Amino acid sequence: MKAAVRTMEEMPLSGFHYKMFAYSAGSAFLDGYIIGIIGVALSVMKTQFDMSLTIMGLLGTATLAGMFVGGIIGGYLTDLIGRKKMFLIDMFVMLVVSILQFFIKDPVQLIILRFILGIAVGADYPIAGALMAEFSPKKNRGALLGGINSLWYVGYASSFLIGYFMLSIGDTSWRWMLASSAVPVLFLLLARLNMPESPRWLASKGKEKEANAIIQRIFGEHVVMSVEPVTKAKTSFLDIFRNGNGKWTFFVSVFWSLQVIPTFGIGTYIPEILAEFGFADGAKEYLGSAIINIFYLAGLVPFLYLVEKWGRRPTLIWPFFVSSISLFILGAFSGSDMPFVFVLVLFIIYGIFNNAMGMHEWIYPNELFPTHIRGTAVGFATAVSRFASSVGTFLFPSILANYGLAVTLYICGALFFIGFVISLIMAPETKNMSLEEASSINKKSSNMGVDIHQGI
Template identity: 25%
Template sequence: MSFVSSRTESWPYASYHRRLFLIGGLGYAFDAMDTAVLAFILPVLRSLWSLSSAQTGVLGSVAYIGFFFGALGAGLLGDVFGRRRVMMYALAIYAAASLASAWSTSWSMFLVLRIIAGIGTGAESAIIAPYLAEFVAKRYRGTFVGALTGFFSFGFVAAAALGYFVVRSCAEGWRVVLIITALPVGMLLWWRRSLDESPRWLESRGRHAEARAIIAKIESTFDQRTPSSDTAAEAAAASGKDLGRPSLNVLLQGLWHGRQARVTTMAWLMWLSLTFSYYLFFTWIPGLLMQKGMGITQSFGYSFIIYLAQIPGYFSAALLNEKIGRKGTIVLYMTMGTAFALAMAFAHDHQAILLAGACLSFAMNGAYAGVYAYTAEIFPTAIRAIGAGSSSAVGRIGAISAPLLVGLLYPVLGFGGVFAMTTVVLAAGVCAVILLGPQTTGLSLEAISAEEGSP
């Protein structure tokens, strides 16, 4: 066990971790709020700019085009330049572009700005979990990351509230909402300046002196003493040299080295399945409810209740991450999601749609609490960011295609056909995790890497 690993695994859950939890969680909340509010803006923009169903679907997908490049870029740059720097730049890009989009005067202008904002949001979302997971011990890592991603639910609920109370309140309500979602990010950007670079990443790059300095700084904030470190590990750390920056080719090869190839395949399929289904549902649900005969007030009200179901979904799964393991949690919640998507396909009256939709929201968000924690563990430190970033990027292919497919296929398949498609995709994801996914519960990050064949 390395010096950083031995120290980190001895740490209690302290005020330092609670601060990380809040800073990272707020980032997820703002990301989700900015993304989710688009679902409430789309019906307004469709009418305002006389958009076709296909054009509306393109607007629903463009942010995820940005997500794809942002997540992939964050993965590559996070392993080369460090997690903290990437996260800071990502947040700044997202805030600036999101704020600018409030002054859009045409479909094309809004399209471009949402792509740029999506680059920042995608990078931010991809880097937070693997970055912060490197600061916590194995005994609470699953709950920590699972609960961290639970902040997504607060962002979605806030977006639904903004949609219900602000978007429909006046003709320019959609612009006001975009300003509201972007401005608080400035505060978070200022707050994050105090964050430390990951000592695990520094150690993986041979920058042992910097890693040891951060470890000492963090431990000085604890109320209790941690066990003394191993002198042999300290000596090995002190003698290390800076390994320099790895090449892109080395990072990508690491994803497909030995048994890691199976893990990478599983992660990509898991993210693709869940993200496709998730954004098919949440991007279009207000619009689909309106096309089922609901008025805008009833549609937004139902959407608000459906979004509220995310909160118990995330946090119940965060607790199960340690009790039944990340793999078990993902399989359980994705299986429930498959069943509820099928129920949604056969729901006809408004009350049945509301119940099935709330249950589907609960299940898919619970699955994400497991997925984020799992993805942050199954890749070695040297390629953790590119592993998580590439998985998230592949998932964004699902996010890009889902709104487009709904826009094109809803006139042919109808409401039931859309959710029948969701059922099949979720079931495929469950099979991938069951057949290919490793167990990670109770293991340090280094132990997991050793089992899967670290590059």
């Protein structure tokens, strides 16, 4: 009796899936670590170099600027030459540049290296997301993709912890801090040597025999990629704006940007914000910052379950709304003598629901686009969001200084509320869909009313 044929998306979670998660989540970890470590390194470096405010600003933003370029170029190349090949090239570039940071002679050299490093980090986003999506079981895809987001916070927190302990090295500690990213990069590079290429990408390039061989080696001989026919497709950057994909490119880029602008601004200046509430005496502003960031990570856990139980749509829409209301309330009470616990609880509520939004930055872009442009679309959205976050973070202290805390929080709350409205109108439901079904929603105009409004 022949065994029933199953698709790779119907296979249960296994050790292989967790291994692919580790490969992919490493990208988010490195992003958080590389962005975080420069802050600690600069505190030592600025005592040894005569740096203007412009140079300091360029050092802080060079990585984000590089990510803008890396997202666009890296995403396109990921679809053009393959997931695994780009993963390895990207890691090699990151390794070399991380080490070179140790030997810089002046800040300008470091700006150039940080920009190149940003390109590599930005390129890693579309590779990681596409690879994870294309191997995930459809019943667990949302949780696996959303879980990648949590590693950003782990990487960011780790950078400050490691930087703190490296301060004891002395005057050269900043060199060791910057070069320390080479350690996780080398680990990931060696681990990724053994990873397979995405069968979906291979099939989209007409290499079905090679794709099926990988699937059967991993899952068994009675497993196929899909019950639907695979169409060979040529990768074109402009396809993310054509054939119904433009709507999703707009949706993903806009909701992602609206989420990260307040998040990066508030996250960067949270000690100053708590001080504005009157908690500048002692260490309350730093204690509060630490507690809030812990909840950023812990708050994601229940939503990794709910994104599969309730669906993508409600776990994006309502977190936008709750985060918005939390900031409006904080703005309204910013001039009052409020208890520390009251303010902290509101920021924790904001942080938990805000992180629930953040996981969709990995889910929606990787589900809504077909394989031949998946990396390109994710890369483009990454670039747009990083540009938006850098502009928002740059303007945040000026708005806070010139217009006060209440207006600043109202603006952040308004951005989240706009995200709520856009998500309410546009967010589709892709829970339990195959990647073929999810990426075909934009072609099912006759059923669109049903598809996008279920799960409110």
